Amino acid sequence: QMQLQESGPGLVKPSETLSLICTVSGGSISRSSYYWSWIRQPPGKGLEWIANIYYSGSTTYNPSLKSRVTISVDTSKNQFSLNLNSVTAADTAVYYCAANCSGGACPAAFGYWGQGTLVSVSS
């Protein structure tokens, strides 16, 4: 069973860059038809999809965050990462990494999630 685990600082100062890594175990990040996403949930609020990446490096971003976000993949480490720059208090949220497969019999929805990591933006 594939598992995802987020890691990174729990506190980031305003105007700095939030950096998170998602480590995938129980399966290869290079497996075809799987897309790797970052999703966040501000305290007491709904879910917001940030971006996804395919193992080839092909990316898709949420236009609302695109100017500040970079998602990348490291197939040698079976990891993908998120960088969000120029953060403000509004970026305080639980950040989840998630995966979905596409095509054939795949559900295409997010069937795999990490446990989430709370990132607070504060001086």
Add this chain to the structure above:
Amino acid sequence: DIVMTQSPASLAVSLGERATINCKSSQSVSYNSDNKNYLAWYQQKPGQPPKLLIYWASTRESGVPDRFSGSGSATNFTLTISSLQAEDVALYHCHQYLSPPFTFGQGTKLEIK
């Protein structure tokens, strides 16, 4: 962006009774080429990530109890819990994965009456 609107925002139901959550999308999430509705439902308990319950609007994920069912098409969808159990207390999200940016409803909090 496709806006997902859930109703109600919160719901209290007695144990053993039916719970119904609605989700409306601002445009159709049905794809003509495969005639599928790109709509999923998730259950989220406190301190946990969302768990996929239903995909393609009505297909239960493996291991999900059959008291959970999904219905609807195009822009109007429903999640039904036929007989509420104590362990079903959670936040429920609908989600469209037809086109990016993929979007979620604001969530429905389900409690025991």
